[in-house]
Amino acid sequence: MSRRELVVLGSASQTPTRHRNHNGYLLRFDTDGILFDPGEGTQRQMMYAGATASELTHLCVTHFHGDHSLGLAGLIQRLSLDGVPHPVRCHYPASGQEYFDRLRHSTSFHERAELVPLPISAPGPLGGALSAYPLEHRIDCFGYRYAEPDGIRMLPDALASAGVQGPAVRKLQADGVLETATGVVRLEDVSVPRRGQVVAFVMDTRLCAGAFACAREADLLIAESTFRADDADLAYRYGHLTSTDAGRLAAESGARELLLTHFSQRYPYEEADRFRDEAAKVFDGEIHVARDLDVVPLPPRR
Template sequence: MRELVVLGTASQVPTRTRNHNGYLLRWDGEGLLFDPGEGTQRQMIHAGVSANMVTRICLTHVLEVRPLRHRIETYGYRLAEPDGRTLLPERLRAAGISGPDAGRLQRQGTLGGVRIDDVSVARPGQRFAFVMDRAPCLGAEELADGADLLVAESTFADDDVGLAGQYRHLTAGQAGELAAHSGARSLVLTHFSSRYGGDAALLSAQARTRAGTAAVIAAEDLQRIGFPQRRRWSQGAVLQHGPLTALTPNPSSSQVSHGGHS
Protein backbone atom coordinates (compact mmCIF):
# COMPACT_ATOMS: atom_id res chain seq x y z
CA MET A 1 0.00 0.00 0.00
CA ARG A 2 1.16 3.51 -0.81
CA GLU A 3 -0.73 6.44 0.65
CA LEU A 4 -0.24 9.66 2.58
CA VAL A 5 -2.07 9.89 5.91
CA VAL A 6 -2.46 13.54 6.88
CA LEU A 7 -2.18 13.96 10.66
CA GLY A 8 -1.98 17.75 10.88
CA THR A 9 -2.08 20.69 8.46
CA ALA A 10 -1.58 23.81 10.59
CA SER A 11 1.45 26.06 10.45
CA GLN A 12 2.85 27.57 13.67
CA VAL A 13 -0.50 27.81 15.49
CA PRO A 14 -3.10 25.01 15.46
CA THR A 15 -6.78 25.81 14.96
CA ARG A 16 -10.03 24.14 15.98
CA THR A 17 -9.90 21.99 12.85
CA ARG A 18 -6.17 21.77 12.11
CA ASN A 19 -3.54 20.12 14.29
CA HIS A 20 0.15 20.93 14.13
CA ASN A 21 2.01 19.50 11.11
CA GLY A 22 2.32 15.74 10.80
CA TYR A 23 2.21 13.18 7.95
CA LEU A 24 2.60 9.41 7.71
CA LEU A 25 3.70 8.08 4.33
CA ARG A 26 2.83 4.40 3.96
CA TRP A 27 5.15 2.99 1.29
CA ASP A 28 4.83 -0.78 0.90
CA GLY A 29 6.15 -2.13 4.21
CA GLU A 30 7.64 1.17 5.37
CA GLY A 31 6.01 3.91 7.45
CA LEU A 32 7.77 7.29 7.22
CA LEU A 33 6.57 9.88 9.73
CA PHE A 34 7.27 13.40 8.49
CA ASP A 35 7.52 16.50 10.66
CA PRO A 36 5.48 15.23 13.64
CA GLY A 37 4.29 18.25 15.61
CA GLU A 38 2.60 18.48 18.98
CA GLY A 39 -0.42 16.18 19.24
CA THR A 40 0.71 13.81 16.48
CA GLN A 41 0.27 10.69 18.61
CA ARG A 42 -3.33 11.64 19.36
CA GLN A 43 -3.96 12.32 15.68
CA MET A 44 -2.60 8.89 14.82
CA ILE A 45 -5.23 7.35 17.08
CA HIS A 46 -7.96 9.33 15.34
CA ALA A 47 -6.56 8.34 11.94
CA GLY A 48 -6.52 4.67 12.86
CA VAL A 49 -2.78 4.20 12.39
CA SER A 50 -0.58 2.45 14.91
CA ALA A 51 2.80 3.65 16.13
CA ASN A 52 4.06 0.20 15.11
CA MET A 53 3.64 1.30 11.49
CA VAL A 54 6.37 3.93 11.88
CA THR A 55 9.75 2.69 10.64
CA ARG A 56 11.47 6.06 10.22
CA ILE A 57 10.96 9.61 11.47
CA CYS A 58 11.90 12.40 9.05
CA LEU A 59 12.32 15.84 10.62
CA THR A 60 12.67 19.09 8.69
CA HIS A 61 14.59 21.16 11.24
CA VAL A 62 17.53 18.86 12.02
CA LEU A 63 19.93 16.38 10.27
CA GLU A 64 22.98 17.17 8.13
CA VAL A 65 21.63 17.13 4.59
CA ARG A 66 20.87 19.56 1.73
CA PRO A 67 19.87 23.04 2.97
CA LEU A 68 16.82 24.83 1.63
CA ARG A 69 16.01 28.51 2.24
CA HIS A 70 14.43 29.52 5.55
CA ARG A 71 15.16 31.66 8.60
CA ILE A 72 16.71 28.63 10.28
CA GLU A 73 18.23 25.48 8.82
CA THR A 74 15.47 23.18 7.56
CA TYR A 75 15.24 20.18 5.26
CA GLY A 76 13.03 18.49 2.69
CA TYR A 77 12.82 14.88 1.53
CA ARG A 78 12.48 12.84 -1.63
CA LEU A 79 11.61 9.15 -1.95
CA ALA A 80 12.32 7.58 -5.34
CA GLU A 81 11.55 4.05 -6.47
CA PRO A 82 13.94 2.69 -9.12
CA ASP A 83 12.46 2.17 -12.57
CA GLY A 84 11.64 -1.42 -13.45
CA ARG A 85 9.79 -3.55 -15.99
CA THR A 86 6.34 -5.13 -16.15
CA LEU A 87 6.08 -8.58 -17.71
CA LEU A 88 3.41 -9.03 -20.39
CA PRO A 89 1.62 -12.42 -20.12
CA GLU A 90 0.84 -12.64 -23.83
CA ARG A 91 4.49 -12.11 -24.77
CA LEU A 92 5.61 -14.65 -22.16
CA ARG A 93 3.24 -17.23 -23.62
CA ALA A 94 4.46 -16.50 -27.14
CA ALA A 95 8.05 -17.00 -25.99
CA GLY A 96 7.15 -20.26 -24.20
CA ILE A 97 8.02 -18.94 -20.75
CA SER A 98 5.84 -19.75 -17.75
CA GLY A 99 5.94 -20.50 -14.04
CA PRO A 100 9.33 -20.24 -12.28
CA ASP A 101 11.05 -19.46 -15.58
CA ALA A 102 9.42 -16.02 -15.58
CA GLY A 103 11.13 -15.26 -12.27
CA ARG A 104 14.46 -16.52 -13.56
CA LEU A 105 14.12 -14.27 -16.60
CA GLN A 106 13.47 -11.27 -14.36
CA ARG A 107 16.51 -12.02 -12.21
CA GLN A 108 18.91 -12.92 -15.02
CA GLY A 109 17.71 -10.57 -17.76
CA THR A 110 17.83 -13.34 -20.39
CA LEU A 111 16.71 -16.97 -20.55
CA GLY A 112 17.04 -19.41 -23.44
CA GLY A 113 17.70 -16.63 -25.90
CA VAL A 114 14.74 -14.53 -24.68
CA ARG A 115 15.58 -11.08 -23.32
CA ILE A 116 13.59 -9.39 -20.58
CA ASP A 117 13.02 -6.45 -22.93
CA ASP A 118 11.30 -8.76 -25.43
CA VAL A 119 8.50 -9.75 -23.03
CA SER A 120 8.02 -6.64 -20.89
CA VAL A 121 7.51 -2.90 -20.92
CA ALA A 122 9.26 -0.23 -18.89
CA ARG A 123 7.66 0.61 -15.53
CA PRO A 124 8.64 4.03 -14.19
CA GLY A 125 9.29 4.19 -10.47
CA GLN A 126 7.09 6.37 -8.29
CA ARG A 127 8.46 9.50 -6.62
CA PHE A 128 7.40 11.36 -3.48
CA ALA A 129 8.66 14.79 -2.37
CA PHE A 130 8.16 16.65 0.91
CA VAL A 131 8.96 20.38 0.92
CA MET A 132 8.17 22.33 4.07
CA ASP A 133 9.15 25.58 5.86
CA ARG A 134 10.96 27.20 2.99
CA ALA A 135 11.04 30.06 0.52
CA PRO A 136 11.48 29.40 -3.22
CA CYS A 137 14.91 27.82 -3.77
CA LEU A 138 16.84 25.43 -6.00
CA GLY A 139 16.87 22.69 -3.37
CA ALA A 140 13.07 22.51 -3.38
CA GLU A 141 12.99 22.28 -7.17
CA GLU A 142 15.49 19.42 -7.13
CA LEU A 143 13.44 17.50 -4.57
CA ALA A 144 10.14 18.06 -6.40
CA ASP A 145 11.46 17.14 -9.85
CA GLY A 146 9.09 14.66 -11.50
CA ALA A 147 7.29 13.84 -8.25
CA ASP A 148 4.12 11.77 -8.52
CA LEU A 149 3.02 13.18 -5.17
CA LEU A 150 4.43 16.51 -3.94
CA VAL A 151 3.58 17.72 -0.44
CA ALA A 152 4.36 21.42 -0.20
CA GLU A 153 3.69 24.12 2.33
CA SER A 154 1.16 26.80 1.44
CA THR A 155 1.46 28.99 4.49
CA PHE A 156 0.27 32.26 2.98
CA ALA A 157 -2.18 33.47 0.35
CA ASP A 158 -0.78 35.30 -2.67
CA ASP A 159 -1.98 38.64 -1.26
CA ASP A 160 0.40 38.13 1.66
CA VAL A 161 3.49 37.55 -0.47
CA GLY A 162 5.33 40.20 1.56
CA LEU A 163 4.83 38.23 4.77
CA ALA A 164 5.84 35.05 2.99
CA GLY A 165 9.11 36.69 1.94
CA GLN A 166 9.70 38.08 5.43
CA TYR A 167 9.24 34.73 7.15
CA ARG A 168 10.60 32.66 4.25
CA HIS A 169 7.54 30.62 3.51
CA LEU A 170 5.62 29.84 0.33
CA THR A 171 2.42 31.40 -0.90
CA ALA A 172 -0.20 29.16 -2.46
CA GLY A 173 0.69 30.43 -5.92
CA GLN A 174 4.39 29.76 -5.34
CA ALA A 175 3.55 26.18 -4.31
CA GLY A 176 1.61 25.86 -7.56
CA GLU A 177 4.56 27.18 -9.54
CA LEU A 178 6.86 24.69 -7.85
CA ALA A 179 4.58 21.85 -8.94
CA ALA A 180 4.34 23.18 -12.50
CA HIS A 181 8.07 23.81 -12.95
CA SER A 182 9.03 20.43 -11.47
CA GLY A 183 6.50 18.44 -13.48
CA ALA A 184 4.75 17.10 -10.37
CA ARG A 185 1.56 15.17 -11.01
CA SER A 186 -0.27 15.82 -7.73
CA LEU A 187 0.29 18.74 -5.35
CA VAL A 188 -0.84 18.45 -1.72
CA LEU A 189 -1.09 21.84 -0.04
CA THR A 190 -0.65 22.07 3.73
CA HIS A 191 0.99 24.04 6.59
CA PHE A 192 -1.73 26.70 6.46
CA SER A 193 -1.50 29.87 8.54
CA SER A 194 -4.23 30.23 11.17
CA ARG A 195 -5.06 33.68 9.75
CA TYR A 196 -7.16 31.97 7.09
CA GLY A 197 -9.23 29.92 9.53
CA GLY A 198 -10.19 26.40 8.55
CA ASP A 199 -11.11 27.16 4.93
CA ALA A 200 -8.30 26.59 2.41
CA ALA A 201 -10.49 27.18 -0.66
CA LEU A 202 -8.78 30.49 -1.52
CA LEU A 203 -5.30 28.97 -1.20
CA SER A 204 -6.30 25.97 -3.26
CA ALA A 205 -7.71 28.19 -6.03
CA GLN A 206 -4.56 30.35 -6.10
CA ALA A 207 -2.31 27.31 -6.33
CA ARG A 208 -4.44 25.73 -9.04
CA THR A 209 -4.13 28.75 -11.34
CA ARG A 210 -0.32 28.34 -11.40
CA ALA A 211 0.09 24.57 -11.00
CA GLY A 212 -0.03 23.67 -14.68
CA THR A 213 -1.27 20.11 -15.18
CA ALA A 214 -0.76 19.06 -11.54
CA ALA A 215 -3.85 18.04 -9.58
CA VAL A 216 -4.16 20.25 -6.48
CA ILE A 217 -5.41 18.94 -3.13
CA ALA A 218 -5.84 21.17 -0.06
CA ALA A 219 -5.11 18.69 2.73
CA GLU A 220 -7.44 18.22 5.69
CA ASP A 221 -6.55 16.60 8.99
CA LEU A 222 -7.00 12.80 9.00
CA GLN A 223 -7.35 12.68 5.21
CA ARG A 224 -5.84 9.76 3.28
CA ILE A 225 -4.38 10.58 -0.11
CA GLY A 226 -3.36 7.87 -2.56
CA PHE A 227 -0.71 8.05 -5.25
CA PRO A 228 -1.84 8.76 -8.80
CA GLN A 229 -1.80 5.88 -11.26
CA ARG A 230 1.67 4.99 -12.46
CA ARG A 231 3.10 6.90 -15.39
CA ARG A 232 3.32 5.11 -18.71
CA TRP A 233 6.49 5.28 -20.76
CA SER A 234 6.12 6.61 -24.27
CA GLN A 235 7.54 4.59 -27.16
CA GLY A 236 11.30 4.93 -27.26
CA ALA A 237 11.61 6.33 -23.74
CA VAL A 238 14.93 5.69 -22.02
CA LEU A 239 14.76 3.50 -18.94
CA GLN A 240 17.14 4.42 -16.14
CA HIS A 241 18.04 2.01 -13.37
CA GLY A 242 19.24 2.81 -9.87
CA PRO A 243 19.70 1.01 -6.55
CA LEU A 244 17.34 1.54 -3.62
CA THR A 245 19.72 3.11 -1.10
CA ALA A 246 18.81 5.26 1.88
CA LEU A 247 19.98 8.60 3.22
CA THR A 248 22.04 9.67 0.23
CA PRO A 249 22.22 13.31 -0.91
CA ASN A 250 21.56 12.56 -4.59
CA PRO A 251 17.79 12.83 -5.21
CA SER A 252 17.98 11.17 -8.62
CA SER A 253 19.19 7.76 -7.46
CA SER A 254 18.09 7.23 -3.88
CA GLN A 255 15.20 5.88 -1.94
CA VAL A 256 15.27 8.72 0.56
CA SER A 257 17.24 11.87 -0.04
CA HIS A 258 17.09 15.15 1.77
CA GLY A 259 17.16 18.82 1.01
CA GLY A 260 17.01 21.83 3.28
CA HIS A 261 16.84 25.59 3.41
CA SER A 262 18.97 28.01 5.34
Protein backbone atom coordinates in the same frame (compact mmCIF):
# COMPACT_ATOMS: atom_id res chain seq x y z
CA MET B 1 -2.06 -5.91 1.17
CA SER B 2 0.37 -3.07 0.65
CA ARG B 3 -0.81 0.54 0.76
CA ARG B 4 0.56 3.61 -0.90
CA GLU B 5 -1.05 6.67 0.62
CA LEU B 6 -0.46 9.82 2.62
CA VAL B 7 -2.32 10.35 5.87
CA VAL B 8 -2.61 14.00 6.96
CA LEU B 9 -2.33 14.05 10.75
CA GLY B 10 -2.10 17.83 11.03
CA SER B 11 -2.19 20.75 8.60
CA ALA B 12 -1.69 23.89 10.70
CA SER B 13 1.41 26.03 10.85
CA GLN B 14 2.79 27.85 13.88
CA THR B 15 -0.43 27.74 15.90
CA PRO B 16 -2.94 24.87 15.91
CA THR B 17 -6.58 25.79 15.52
CA ARG B 18 -9.94 24.22 16.34
CA HIS B 19 -9.85 22.51 12.93
CA ARG B 20 -6.15 21.94 12.32
CA ASN B 21 -3.57 20.16 14.46
CA HIS B 22 0.13 20.91 14.30
CA ASN B 23 1.96 19.23 11.41
CA GLY B 24 2.14 15.48 10.96
CA TYR B 25 2.19 13.41 7.77
CA LEU B 26 2.36 9.62 7.54
CA LEU B 27 3.46 8.13 4.22
CA ARG B 28 2.51 4.49 3.89
CA PHE B 29 4.50 2.93 1.09
CA ASP B 30 4.33 -0.87 1.05
CA THR B 31 6.29 -1.99 4.11
CA ASP B 32 7.59 1.50 4.96
CA GLY B 33 5.86 3.92 7.30
CA ILE B 34 7.54 7.32 7.14
CA LEU B 35 6.31 9.96 9.57
CA PHE B 36 7.26 13.49 8.54
CA ASP B 37 7.39 16.43 10.96
CA PRO B 38 5.56 15.19 14.07
CA GLY B 39 4.20 18.32 15.70
CA GLU B 40 2.46 18.53 19.04
CA GLY B 41 -0.54 16.20 19.26
CA THR B 42 0.62 13.77 16.58
CA GLN B 43 0.13 10.71 18.80
CA ARG B 44 -3.53 11.53 19.31
CA GLN B 45 -4.06 12.23 15.62
CA MET B 46 -2.52 8.84 14.81
CA MET B 47 -5.12 7.21 17.04
CA TYR B 48 -7.93 8.98 15.21
CA ALA B 49 -6.41 7.94 11.87
CA GLY B 50 -6.04 4.29 12.89
CA ALA B 51 -2.25 4.50 12.66
CA THR B 52 0.10 2.79 15.11
CA ALA B 53 3.67 3.28 16.24
CA SER B 54 4.45 -0.25 15.12
CA GLU B 55 4.02 0.67 11.46
CA LEU B 56 6.67 3.41 11.63
CA THR B 57 10.04 2.68 10.04
CA HIS B 58 11.31 6.27 9.71
CA LEU B 59 10.89 9.59 11.51
CA CYS B 60 11.86 12.58 9.37
CA VAL B 61 12.13 16.10 10.77
CA THR B 62 12.62 18.93 8.29
CA HIS B 63 13.72 21.46 10.95
CA PHE B 64 13.47 22.20 14.63
CA HIS B 65 10.66 24.70 14.85
CA GLY B 66 8.08 23.53 17.36
CA ASP B 67 5.18 22.97 14.97
CA HIS B 68 7.35 20.43 13.13
CA SER B 69 9.04 18.65 16.01
CA LEU B 70 7.40 19.03 19.43
CA GLY B 71 5.57 15.73 19.00
CA LEU B 72 8.86 13.87 18.57
CA ALA B 73 9.32 13.36 22.33
CA GLY B 74 6.04 11.55 22.76
CA LEU B 75 6.48 9.46 19.63
CA ILE B 76 9.94 8.30 20.67
CA GLN B 77 8.56 7.18 24.00
CA ARG B 78 5.58 5.55 22.29
CA LEU B 79 7.91 3.33 20.27
CA SER B 80 9.17 1.83 23.52
CA LEU B 81 5.77 1.76 25.22
CA ASP B 82 4.36 -0.27 22.32
CA GLY B 83 7.47 -2.43 22.08
CA VAL B 84 8.13 -1.73 18.40
CA PRO B 85 10.35 -4.69 17.43
CA HIS B 86 12.25 -3.19 14.49
CA PRO B 87 14.76 -0.32 14.36
CA VAL B 88 13.26 3.09 13.54
CA ARG B 89 15.55 5.45 11.65
CA CYS B 90 15.32 9.12 12.60
CA HIS B 91 16.55 11.81 10.19
CA TYR B 92 16.94 15.48 11.15
CA PRO B 93 19.31 18.42 10.53
CA ALA B 94 22.61 17.85 12.32
CA SER B 95 22.68 21.49 13.41
CA GLY B 96 19.65 20.71 15.58
CA GLN B 97 21.32 17.89 17.51
CA GLU B 98 20.88 19.77 20.79
CA TYR B 99 17.14 20.03 20.22
CA PHE B 100 16.88 16.38 19.23
CA ASP B 101 18.70 15.30 22.38
CA ARG B 102 16.42 17.42 24.54
CA LEU B 103 13.29 15.99 22.94
CA ARG B 104 14.54 12.42 23.05
CA HIS B 105 15.30 12.58 26.78
CA SER B 106 12.76 15.21 27.82
CA THR B 107 11.27 12.95 30.53
CA SER B 108 12.04 9.64 32.19
CA PHE B 109 10.96 6.47 30.38
CA HIS B 110 12.10 2.90 29.89
CA GLU B 111 13.73 2.84 26.47
CA ARG B 112 13.13 -0.53 24.86
CA ALA B 113 12.73 0.30 21.19
CA GLU B 114 15.74 0.79 18.94
CA LEU B 115 15.84 4.36 17.66
CA VAL B 116 18.62 5.03 15.14
CA PRO B 117 19.53 8.76 15.07
CA LEU B 118 20.84 9.79 11.66
CA PRO B 119 21.59 13.52 11.65
CA ILE B 120 21.88 15.12 8.22
CA SER B 121 25.02 17.16 7.75
CA ALA B 122 24.90 17.33 3.94
CA PRO B 123 22.22 16.81 1.31
CA GLY B 124 22.01 13.59 -0.64
CA PRO B 125 20.88 9.97 -0.28
CA LEU B 126 19.94 8.84 3.22
CA GLY B 127 19.80 5.13 2.50
CA GLY B 128 16.97 3.17 0.96
CA ALA B 129 14.48 5.29 -0.95
CA LEU B 130 15.02 8.54 0.98
CA SER B 131 17.07 11.59 0.03
CA ALA B 132 17.40 15.03 1.61
CA TYR B 133 17.53 18.44 -0.09
CA PRO B 134 18.47 21.81 1.47
CA LEU B 135 15.67 24.34 1.75
CA GLU B 136 15.79 28.09 2.39
CA HIS B 137 14.26 28.87 5.77
CA ARG B 138 15.29 30.84 8.84
CA ILE B 139 17.11 27.82 10.31
CA ASP B 140 18.57 24.71 8.69
CA CYS B 141 15.79 22.85 6.93
CA PHE B 142 15.69 19.85 4.60
CA GLY B 143 13.08 18.57 2.19
CA TYR B 144 12.67 14.82 1.80
CA ARG B 145 12.19 12.79 -1.35
CA TYR B 146 11.02 9.17 -1.26
CA ALA B 147 11.80 7.56 -4.62
CA GLU B 148 10.98 3.98 -5.44
CA PRO B 149 13.65 2.44 -7.73
CA ASP B 150 12.69 2.07 -11.36
CA GLY B 151 11.77 -1.44 -12.42
CA ILE B 152 10.12 -3.35 -15.23
CA ARG B 153 6.65 -4.65 -16.01
CA MET B 154 6.41 -8.08 -17.58
CA LEU B 155 4.14 -8.41 -20.62
CA PRO B 156 1.94 -11.53 -20.30
CA ASP B 157 1.20 -11.81 -24.04
CA ALA B 158 4.89 -11.52 -24.94
CA LEU B 159 5.82 -14.14 -22.31
CA ALA B 160 3.18 -16.49 -23.67
CA SER B 161 4.39 -16.03 -27.25
CA ALA B 162 7.95 -16.78 -26.15
CA GLY B 163 6.84 -19.86 -24.23
CA VAL B 164 8.12 -18.55 -20.90
CA GLN B 165 6.06 -19.35 -17.82
CA GLY B 166 6.24 -20.34 -14.16
CA PRO B 167 9.72 -20.44 -12.57
CA ALA B 168 11.28 -19.56 -15.92
CA VAL B 169 9.88 -16.04 -15.61
CA ARG B 170 11.77 -15.48 -12.35
CA LYS B 171 14.95 -16.89 -13.88
CA LEU B 172 14.60 -14.54 -16.85
CA GLN B 173 14.10 -11.60 -14.49
CA ALA B 174 17.20 -12.57 -12.52
CA ASP B 175 19.51 -13.37 -15.43
CA GLY B 176 18.21 -11.03 -18.12
CA VAL B 177 18.33 -13.77 -20.73
CA LEU B 178 16.84 -17.26 -21.03
CA GLU B 179 17.51 -20.13 -23.40
CA THR B 180 14.37 -22.00 -24.42
CA ALA B 181 13.65 -24.86 -26.77
CA THR B 182 12.82 -22.39 -29.52
CA GLY B 183 15.63 -19.89 -28.98
CA VAL B 184 16.96 -17.17 -26.73
CA VAL B 185 14.57 -14.79 -24.95
CA ARG B 186 15.87 -11.46 -23.67
CA LEU B 187 14.24 -9.66 -20.79
CA GLU B 188 13.72 -6.49 -22.81
CA ASP B 189 11.74 -8.49 -25.38
CA VAL B 190 9.03 -9.41 -22.89
CA SER B 191 8.93 -6.38 -20.60
CA VAL B 192 8.70 -2.60 -20.56
CA PRO B 193 10.32 -0.11 -18.15
CA ARG B 194 8.27 0.81 -15.08
CA ARG B 195 9.07 4.10 -13.39
CA GLY B 196 9.26 4.08 -9.65
CA GLN B 197 6.81 6.27 -7.78
CA VAL B 198 8.09 9.44 -6.11
CA VAL B 199 6.76 11.40 -3.15
CA ALA B 200 8.32 14.78 -2.30
CA PHE B 201 7.91 16.59 1.02
CA VAL B 202 8.77 20.30 0.97
CA MET B 203 8.07 22.25 4.12
CA ASP B 204 9.10 25.68 5.36
CA THR B 205 11.07 27.38 2.61
CA ARG B 206 11.21 30.08 0.01
CA LEU B 207 11.35 28.92 -3.59
CA CYS B 208 14.91 27.67 -4.06
CA ALA B 209 16.98 25.20 -6.05
CA GLY B 210 16.70 22.53 -3.33
CA ALA B 211 12.92 22.67 -3.37
CA PHE B 212 12.77 22.22 -7.15
CA ALA B 213 15.27 19.35 -7.05
CA CYS B 214 13.33 17.63 -4.28
CA ALA B 215 10.01 17.97 -6.14
CA ARG B 216 11.33 16.90 -9.54
CA GLU B 217 8.72 14.77 -11.38
CA ALA B 218 7.08 13.76 -8.11
CA ASP B 219 3.90 11.75 -8.36
CA LEU B 220 2.72 13.49 -5.19
CA LEU B 221 4.23 16.74 -3.92
CA ILE B 222 3.37 17.76 -0.35
CA ALA B 223 4.15 21.45 -0.12
CA GLU B 224 3.64 24.07 2.53
CA SER B 225 1.26 26.84 1.58
CA THR B 226 1.43 29.01 4.67
CA PHE B 227 0.28 32.23 3.03
CA ARG B 228 -2.06 33.30 0.28
CA ALA B 229 -0.83 35.35 -2.65
CA ASP B 230 -1.81 38.70 -1.13
CA ASP B 231 0.72 38.07 1.64
CA ALA B 232 3.68 37.23 -0.63
CA ASP B 233 5.95 39.82 1.02
CA LEU B 234 5.25 38.33 4.43
CA ALA B 235 5.87 34.82 3.13
CA TYR B 236 9.27 35.74 1.70
CA ARG B 237 10.29 37.60 4.83
CA TYR B 238 9.66 34.57 7.04
CA GLY B 239 10.93 31.94 4.60
CA HIS B 240 7.64 30.43 3.46
CA LEU B 241 5.67 29.67 0.31
CA THR B 242 2.40 31.16 -0.81
CA SER B 243 -0.21 28.99 -2.51
CA THR B 244 0.92 30.48 -5.82
CA ASP B 245 4.55 29.61 -5.02
CA ALA B 246 3.51 26.02 -4.25
CA GLY B 247 1.66 25.83 -7.55
CA ARG B 248 4.70 27.15 -9.38
CA LEU B 249 6.92 24.62 -7.61
CA ALA B 250 4.65 21.80 -8.74
CA ALA B 251 4.35 23.08 -12.30
CA GLU B 252 8.02 23.79 -12.93
CA SER B 253 9.22 20.58 -11.29
CA GLY B 254 6.83 18.42 -13.34
CA ALA B 255 4.87 17.08 -10.37
CA ARG B 256 1.66 15.20 -11.09
CA GLU B 257 -0.38 16.00 -7.99
CA LEU B 258 0.01 18.69 -5.34
CA LEU B 259 -1.12 18.65 -1.72
CA LEU B 260 -1.24 22.08 -0.08
CA THR B 261 -0.82 22.22 3.68
CA HIS B 262 0.71 24.13 6.64
CA PHE B 263 -1.87 26.90 6.59
CA SER B 264 -1.51 30.02 8.73
CA GLN B 265 -4.14 30.47 11.42
CA ARG B 266 -4.87 33.94 10.03
CA TYR B 267 -7.06 32.45 7.28
CA PRO B 268 -10.58 31.15 8.02
CA TYR B 269 -10.94 27.39 7.72
CA GLU B 270 -14.00 27.87 5.54
CA GLU B 271 -11.91 29.70 2.92
CA ALA B 272 -9.39 26.89 2.42
CA ASP B 273 -10.42 26.39 -1.21
CA ARG B 274 -8.97 29.81 -2.02
CA PHE B 275 -5.52 28.21 -1.66
CA ARG B 276 -6.46 25.72 -4.37
CA ASP B 277 -7.79 28.46 -6.62
CA GLU B 278 -4.55 30.43 -6.39
CA ALA B 279 -2.33 27.39 -7.00
CA ALA B 280 -4.50 26.32 -9.94
CA LYS B 281 -3.65 29.54 -11.78
CA VAL B 282 -0.13 28.21 -12.36
CA PHE B 283 -0.52 24.40 -11.98
CA ASP B 284 -3.00 22.35 -14.00
CA GLY B 285 -2.57 19.02 -12.20
CA GLU B 286 -4.78 17.70 -9.43
CA ILE B 287 -4.60 19.81 -6.26
CA HIS B 288 -5.56 18.60 -2.79
CA VAL B 289 -6.19 21.05 0.06
CA ALA B 290 -5.15 19.23 3.22
CA ARG B 291 -7.61 18.73 6.03
CA ASP B 292 -6.73 16.80 9.16
CA LEU B 293 -7.20 13.03 8.82
CA ASP B 294 -7.45 13.18 5.02
CA VAL B 295 -6.09 10.07 3.30
CA VAL B 296 -4.61 10.81 -0.13
CA PRO B 297 -3.76 7.76 -2.26
CA LEU B 298 -0.76 7.98 -4.52
CA PRO B 299 -1.84 8.42 -8.12
CA PRO B 300 -1.59 5.39 -10.46
CA ARG B 301 1.76 4.86 -12.12
CA ARG B 302 2.59 7.03 -15.06
